[in-house]
Amino acid sequence: MNFYQDLGFLVFGSRLKRLSELFLSDVNAIYKKHNIAFDASWFPVFYLLSRNEQVSIRFISNQLGVSHSAASQMVSSLQEKGCIKSVVSKTDARHKVVTFTAKGNKLQQKIEPVWTALQQAMLQLANESPQSKQVLEALTAMENNLANNSLLNRVEKILP
């Protein structure tokens, strides 16, 4: 008996979480195998800095939809590792201007091809069986349906 497969939608959340953790650990294994000192959790900040010369902590938290605290902690940790540097903005001292260090920039360039390969591998994975081809669309639809009408709301209408 497989607890998660048998219980269907009752454990949908847990199942998503488990799958996400599997992906995360696989991605980390890839970095390790290629001797790249990089962690999957650094991706969002690295990606943002690869597309924007400089970012603020607030910008990070807004873009990623995480708390300011989480963004702050990400930056602290990446700074300790020497990948990024941050200085107080000259025009607004509340802001911190976060940029890559030389080390961070180099690491980013080293990682870019892995991202490309990862993208391809994911596409291959999804296209491998007809049921999974539309997985991204299915997820988006779930997200949107949920945004339109929360689970809480739906249950309220069903429950006596």
Added chain:
Amino acid sequence: MNFYQDLGFLVFGSRLKRLSELFLSDVNAIYKKHNIAFDASWFPVFYLLSRNEQVSIRFISNQLGVSHSAASQMVSSLQEKGCIKSVVSKTDARHKVVTFTAKGNKLQQKIEPVWTALQQAMLQLANESPQSKQVLEALTAMENNLANNSLLNRVEKILP
């Protein structure tokens, strides 16, 4: 710009995690609204005990696919709350026999209809748009494809 929707498969893992957290918090909101002192994280143990008179910690960890430590901590926490009790097995002193207390049993009966409603609401949610109808099947397919050939393996074949 939506970081997660735009980046597609590159942030698939994070997206799954976020969705799972959304479900979890919605489910907890439901319990709260109905004044039921229950937390979504208790579900697995409660479910197992609703279908089995008694369980061991090892059984829990096996069924749920979590570490023994996690199962042990779940039991400790539920025991502190007075929902379950555990005694050392008479036939094998290594085992702990975990059962509902009267309080736990009562709580379980109170929750059962919420589970049914939740199941219905999820079905409704999934059936609301054609893209999400097969979301469970898509997820299962992803899980299986991944089990057959890990992401690590796939990336290795792509990367130079």
Added chain:
DNA sequence: AAAAAATGTATAAGTGCTTATATAATTTCA
């Protein structure tokens, strides 16, 4: 029957997020 291996459990330390709280800088507006 004793030694070695396997099994079941508890707990400490670590991770990465959260919320709550505190502090500093800026903007608004009476």
Added chain:
DNA sequence: TGAAATTATATAAGCACTTATACATTTTTT
């Protein structure tokens, strides 16, 4: 212009996991 509100940040404490370690009990092996 000065007080109040807003914005940006840092940090403490909490949560639910994980891995690593330790210990007790049972089973297997010789």
